[in-house]
Amino acid sequence: MEQGVPLFPEAASTMAGKVDALYFFLVAVAVFFAALIFISLTVFALKYRRRSETDVPPSIHGSTPLEIAWSVIPLGLVMIMFAWGAKLYFDEYNEVPADAEEVYVVGKQWMWHIQHTNGKREINELHVPVGRPIKLIMASEDVIHSFYIPAFRLKKDVVPGRYATIWFQATKTGRYHLFCAEYCGTGHSKMKGWVTVMEPAEYQAWLSGGVVGESMEAAGERLFNQLGCNTCHRADGTGRGPSLVGVFGKPVRLLSGETVIADEAYIRESILNPNAKIVAGYPSPTIMSTYQGQISERGILQIIAYLKSLSKEERSQ
Amino acid sequence: MDATPINAHSGTPGEPTPVNYLNVDYGLKSWLLTTDHKRIGILYLISITIFFALGGIFAALIRLELMTPEGDVVSSEMYNKLFTMHGVAMIFFFLIPSIPAVFGNFLIPMMIGARDVAFPRLNLMSWYIYSIGGVFTFAAMALGGVDTGWTFYAPYSSTYSNSNVALTAVGVFILGFSSILTGLNFIVTIHKMRAPGLTWFRLPLFVWAHYATSLIQILGTPVVAISIVLVALERLLKLGIFDPKLGGDPLLFQHLFWFYSHPAVYIMILPSMGVISEVIACFSRKRVFGYPFIAFSSLAIAVLGFLVWGHHMFTSGQSVYAGMIFSVLTMLVAIPSAVKVFNWTATLYKGSVSYQAPMLYALGFIGLFTIGGLTGLFLATLATDVHLHDTYFVVAHFHYIMVGGAIMGYMAAMHFWWPKMTGRLYPEGWAKFAALVIFVGFNLTFFPQFVLGYLGMPRRYHVYPPEFQVLNVMSTAGASILAVGYIIPFIYLLWSLKYGPLAGANPWQAKGLEWTTPSPPPPHNFERTPVVTEEAYAYASKPYPEEAEVV
Numbered sequence: 001m002e003q004g005v006p007l008f009p010e011a012a013s014t015m016a017g018k019v020d021a022l023y024f025f026l027v028a029v030a031v032f033f034a035a036l037i038f039i040s041l042t043v044f045a046l047k048y049r050r051r052s053e054t055d056v057p058p059s060i061h062g063s064t065p066l067e068i069a070w071s072v073i074p075l076g077l078v079m080i081m082f083a084w085g086a087k088l089y090f091d092e093y094n095e096v097p098a099d100a101e102e103v104y105v106v107g108k109q110w111m112w113h114i115q116h117t118n119g120k121r122e123i124n125e126l127h128v129p130v131g132r133p134i135k136l137i138m139a140s141e142d143v144i145h146s147f148y149i150p151a152f153r154l155k156k157d158v159v160p161g162r163y164a165t166i167w168f169q170a171t172k173t174g175r176y177h178l179f180c181a182e183y184c185g186t187g188h189s190k191m192k193g194w195v196t197v198m199e200p201a202e203y204q205a206w207l208s209g210g211v212v213g214e215s216m217e218a219a220g221e222r223l224f225n226q227l228g229c230n231t232c233h234r235a236d237g238t239g240r241g242p243s244l245v246g247v248f249g250k251p252v253r254l255l256s257g258e259t260v261i262a263d264e265a266y267i268r269e270s271i272l273n274p275n276a277k278i279v280a281g282y283p284s285p286t287i288m289s290t291y292q293g294q295i296s297e298r299g300i301l302q303i304i305a306y307l308k309s310l311s312k313e314e315r316s317q
Numbered sequence: 318m319d320a321t322p323i324n325a326h327s328g329t330p331g332e333p334t335p336v337n338y339l340n341v342d343y344g345l346k347s348w349l350l351t352t353d354h355k356r357i358g359i360l361y362l363i364s365i366t367i368f369f370a371l372g373g374i375f376a377a378l379i380r381l382e383l384m385t386p387e388g389d390v391v392s393s394e395m396y397n398k399l400f401t402m403h404g405v406a407m408i409f410f411f412l413i414p415s416i417p418a419v420f421g422n423f424l425i426p427m428m429i430g431a432r433d434v435a436f437p438r439l440n441l442m443s444w445y446i447y448s449i450g451g452v453f454t455f456a457a458m459a460l461g462g463v464d465t466g467w468t469f470y471a472p473y474s475s476t477y478s479n480s481n482v483a484l485t486a487v488g489v490f491i492l493g494f495s496s497i498l499t500g501l502n503f504i505v506t507i508h509k510m511r512a513p514g515l516t517w518f519r520l521p522l523f524v525w526a527h528y529a530t531s532l533i534q535i536l537g538t539p540v541v542a543i544s545i546v547l548v549a550l551e552r553l554l555k556l557g558i559f560d561p562k563l564g565g566d567p568l569l570f571q572h573l574f575w576f577y578s579h580p581a582v583y584i585m586i587l588p589s590m591g592v593i594s595e596v597i598a599c600f601s602r603k604r605v606f607g608y609p610f611i612a613f614s615s616l617a618i619a620v621l622g623f624l625v626w627g628h629h630m631f632t633s634g635q636s637v638y639a640g641m642i643f644s645v646l647t648m649l650v651a652i653p654s655a656v657k658v659f660n661w662t663a664t665l666y667k668g669s670v671s672y673q674a675p676m677l678y679a680l681g682f683i684g685l686f687t688i689g690g691l692t693g694l695f696l697a698t699l700a701t702d703v704h705l706h707d708t709y710f711v712v713a714h715f716h717y718i719m720v721g722g723a724i725m726g727y728m729a730a731m732h733f734w735w736p737k738m739t740g741r742l743y744p745e746g747w748a749k750f751a752a753l754v755i756f757v758g759f760n761l762t763f764f765p766q767f768v769l770g771y772l773g774m775p776r777r778y779h780v781y782p783p784e785f786q787v788l789n790v791m792s793t794a795g796a797s798i799l800a801v802g803y804i805i806p807f808i809y810l811l812w813s814l815k816y817g818p819l820a821g822a823n824p825w826q827a828k829g830l831e832w833t834t835p836s837p838p839p840p841h842n843f844e845r846t847p848v849v850t851e852e853a854y855a856y857a858s859k860p861y862p863e864e865a866e867v868v
Contacts, residue, residue: 005787009772019700023771026701030691033655037662037687041680044665045672048601055602055669059857062607062660070659071652078648081698086641088700093637109477143473144567146632146707150773153704157633159568160472161561164634177782181707181775183466185473186393189778292562 012172012197013152015092020153022084029077092154096167100135103128104216104301107138107145107158110187112178113298117305119215120207124193126178128170129203135167137264137304139297146182149195157182163264170197220306223299227291235310241288242279248304248311253280267304271295337740337837352437353840358423359738360444364451365411365419366807371458372406373803375399380762380796386783396779397464398480404467409489410451412723413581416588417534418447418499420730421527423738425503427831427838428521430512430847435505443498450492457484466777468578471559471570475551483552486545493542496584500534503527512830514849521829521853522611526591529615533580533587533622541577544570568633575626583622585719586686587615589726590657593679596729597661599827600676601668604854607660614653621650631702640699647697654690658683673825674748678729681756685721689714692767707777710770716763728755728806735810736820740837743813747805755802761795828854 011017048057103126106113114122128134138147140160147166148155151174156166180191198206214222224230232241248267251259255278260266269276274288295303334340338355348356379399382390391399422440426433434440457463463485465474474482507528511520547558548570557563559570590611598605605611627635627643661683670676692714696702705711736742765788774785781789823832830847831838851858 006772006784007768015700019704022698023695023701023704026695026698030688030694033691034687037658038684040662041665041683044662044668045670045680048665048668048670050602050669050671056857057601057603057667057669059604059855060606060667061604062610063663066659066663067607067610067656071656074655075649075652078651078694078697079645081694082641082645082648085698085700085702086644089631089640089644089703090637092700092703143477144470148707148773148775150704153700155632155703155706159634161567162634177773179773179775183397183470183473183707183777185477186397186464188397189388189393189775189780 010151010172010174010176011153012170012174012176013149013154014169014171015088016151016153016171018088022081022088025084026081029081033074093156093166096135096165097133097169100133100167101129102135102137102305104298104305105136105138105147105158106141106297106301107147107180107184107191108141109143109185110180110191112145112147112180112191112193115216115298115301116207117216118207119213119219120210121213124178124191126193126195127203127206128195128197129200130170130173130197132200133167133169135165137301138164138166139268139301141297143184144182145180145184145191148179148181149176150179151176151195155181163268165264170195173197173199216302216305217309218306220302220304220309223295223303224306227295229303232288242282244307245310248307250311252277254278255280255282255284264304267307268300271300271303335835336839337835338840339740339837341840350441352433352441354422354426354434354437354440355738355838355842357440357444358419358421361414361418361422361447364444364448365414368406368410368451372403372411373800375403375406377796377800379403380793382779383781383789384793386781386786386789388780393779394464395462397466397777398462400777401463401466402458405454405463405485405489407719408467408581408585409492410447410454412585412719413496414447414499415585415723415727416592416730417503417527417530417584418444418495420592420734421499421503421530421588424734424831425506425524425527426510427834427842428524428829429507429510429515430830430843430849431506431510432841432843434502435509436502439498440502443495443502446498447492447495450488450490450495452488453491454485454488457481457488460484468574469545469548469570470574471548471551471567472561472565475548475558475570476560476562483549486549490542490545490549493538496534497538500531500538503531504535507531512847512849515830518609518612519849519852520612521591522594522605522608522615523588523591525612526587526594526615529619530584530587532616532619533584536623537577537580537584540573541581544573544577547573568630568635571630571633572626575629576623579626579629580619580622582715582718583618585723586726587618589682589723589730590615592726592730592733593661593682595827595829596675596679596733597664598854598856599733599825600673600679601665601670602826602856603664603668604852604856605660606663606666607656608853610656611660614656617653618650621646621653625650628697628702631699632706644697644699648694651690651694651697654686658687658690672749673732673745674743674752675729675733675825677749677752677756678725678732681752682722682725682729685717685725685756685759689717689721692717704773705770707775708770709766709774709776712776713763713766713770716766721759721763725755728752731806731810733825734831735813736824737831737836737838739814739817740820740835741813741817742820742824743806743817744809747809751802751805751809754798754805758795758798758800758802762792762799763795765789765791765795828856 104115138158140158146157152168156164158164176195178193178195232239233244235245237243247262252262272292274286278284464480550556551558557565559565625647628647631640769788820836822835
């Protein structure tokens with residue numbers, strides 16, 4: 001257990017220091033204006049206290065220059081807050097480094113299930129190497145959860161029916177709180193765990209140690225065959241469905257004439273609702289049946305990992 | 318009959334008590350079938366006090382549980398129900414109706430020199446609707462409660478929760494109509510029933526604030542009613558609206574819910590701001606500095622308030638570009654709030670300031686609302702919100718607005734107009750003491766929560782890591798002081814009904830038409846329709862013309 005009363009959280013990611021700097025700016029502005037108001041109120045209230053019941057103070061209507069000043073100056077300050085906050089927000093949510101290592105997260109009432117690409121699984125624990133960008137691809141099996149690591153100043157809701165992705169780069173080894181921040185039912189406050197940031201070598205040893213089992217790609221491939229996906233989606237393109245080799249991350253032309261990128265969300269939607277986006281050249285309605293209810297979010301993530309590996313092989317050839 | 322002179326003590330011994338709205342008729346029936354806006358205000362006062370007490374008891378249990386990191390007072394199920402029912406009782410059944418339904422009802426007709434609101438029977442109906450909604454919600458609580466949080470987020474509420482969601486939803490849905498009808502009544506009343514000479518820019522700012530509030534009530538409330546019905550439909554009939562397993566979208570619920578519920582924050586705070594303008598002017602004996610800026614800032618808040626709902630969803634997965642738009646619009650809504658605070662502060666300048674209890678509450682409001690508003694900027698700023706969203710920082714922020722702001726305003730109103738409503742003065746010494754206790758207790762309760770939030774303690778946590786305990790104990794200690802602060806006025810106000818000194822028509826020497834009529838006011842407010850010949854807050858001019866011209 002920690003000693004004493006912490007007043008400020010640990011900062012352990014590349015983003016944490018940047019968010020703290022912005023926070024200090026906000027605190028400075030807030031303290032300045034709060035002091036301005038408190039001091040003015042106190043001074044006026046004392047200096048102009050009622051001295052006689054017959055006081056008749058002057059009638060002051062107002063002052064347009066003052067009104068302009070106390071509208072425009074705060075406006076300028078809040079626009080700085082906006083621009084600064086927006087810049088960091090964009091970096092945090094949208095600018096995922098291309099070389100980020102992927103980790104898959106599934107939230108369910110009331111635990112975090114985490115799987116690394118090599119197949120290593122953990123529950124309510126996340127082990128990551130220090131100094132490397134990590135990208136989390138997150139899904140929920142049931143209600144909305146929110147993945148929150150205060151030491152990284154990072155949070156993202158995990159909404160059922162879609163993928164949430166975030167990235168971070170830890171800067172300090174140690175153990176940090178992992179919380180579910182979106183109320184998710186009875187066990188909400190127990191849906192928490194730890195993020196362990198390790199030296200890269202130590203991390204590699206951890207990753208390959210213990211029971212690893214099959215990698216996510218291998219599990220995905222097994223599932224792909226087990227569910228019979230391979231009977232139609234043949235690698236050589238002679239099946240009744242399109243070949244999925246080299247498809248991930250590429251644009252796909254649809255029957256409707258639109259083009260979409262075959263990302264995680266597209267694959268997931270096509271498994272659960274095959275009629276939503278049919279590939280050009282294939283019949284509508286599709287002959288593929290839905291896998292809604294037959295595959296877990298974890299299973300879908302494994303198939304996605306497998307399809308990603310098919311694209312990587314394609315690229316390396 | 319001559320117009321009542323200022324400071325006349327109605328009911329001096331030896332004289333027959335004049336007829337007023339309280340003694341004109343007796344018996345339960347005369348109250349339950351009344352169409353007098355003043356009596357309806359009192360009915361609301363009694364109803365919302367019940368819900369305030371209920372919500373307060375839930376809050377006390379929450380704070381008791383959070384004294385230790387482990388869950389040792391109540392179970393997780395119970396804890397989740399407590400914070401849900403605390404929110405439902407306080408927001409829907411206390412804060413939203415508080416100032417409009419009690420003081421708005423009581424005062425708006427008098428402030429504009431009218432006999433009643435435009436639709437008196439509709440006014441009574443809105444109280445009945447409120448009560449029916451209250452009965453449903455109370456039944457849901459008594460039958461085991463509800464555990465979705467007052468925000469009813471889907472798909473938890475629509476599919477997963479095993480508590481009385483549908484019954485609570487029906488209660489809140491019904492309640493909404495009471496709010497809509499009150500808003501409608503006020504808008505028509507303010508447009509059509511102002512006394513001769515009472516132009517828009519002579520209206521008390523209390524009336525402007527209620528006009529802006531009414532607009533939000535009419536435009537926003539139907540949306541939350543619809544979204545709550547959709548939750549109930551998904552729950553009962555398995556229609557796929559919000560649950561992705563049924564083909565729905567959970568974020569749709571958040572958009573619909575916050576489209577109302579963010580403006581609802583302004584329903585709660587704008588009327589308080591109206592109160593503060595009245596009180597600051599009266600106890601500084603000065604016209605409000607920058608009257609038109611305060612008036613229009615209310616409308617600006619009402620309009621901009623409809624365009625910022627997405628700031629509750631910065632971490633939800635809504636597009637980052639949408640997030641940026643909502644962030645910048647939220648920054649804009651800070652400006653009219655800041656303008657109000659600056660103008661109130663400037664009103665004291667060169668005034669004649671006295672420190673009776675209503676003024677202490679008003680000064681407390683300005684201070685606490687300033688902190689609440691400034692900390693709102695931390696949540697409007699995207700990158701800091703990612704860290705602070707759904708932590709205790711948010712809890713602290715909105716309690717500074719809703720308790721430090723809205724309830725301080727409510728207490729200011731209660732003390733300011735209590736003599737008008739009851740004809741009796743409350744004990745000033747006790748009132749000042751209670752105001753101080755509330756101010757200290759409030760800050761001790763909620764200030765530590767800002768620190769907890771930045772440390773990363775999530776809200777709605779039944780058990781929490783041990784390093785957060787010290788700050789939580791401080792908060793609980795503050796809450797017990799705060800509770801005492803609310804119990805003291807409850808006692809002395811009841812006491813004053815019988816033993817308080819007679820107030821007279823205008824104990825504060827305040828401006829405003831409501832002070833020109835006896836306390837308590839006669840059934841139809843004014844003996845003759847008043848004619849208004851001067852601006853609001855004309856404290857520098859002679860006392861209010863006692864001889865209102867006959868029309």
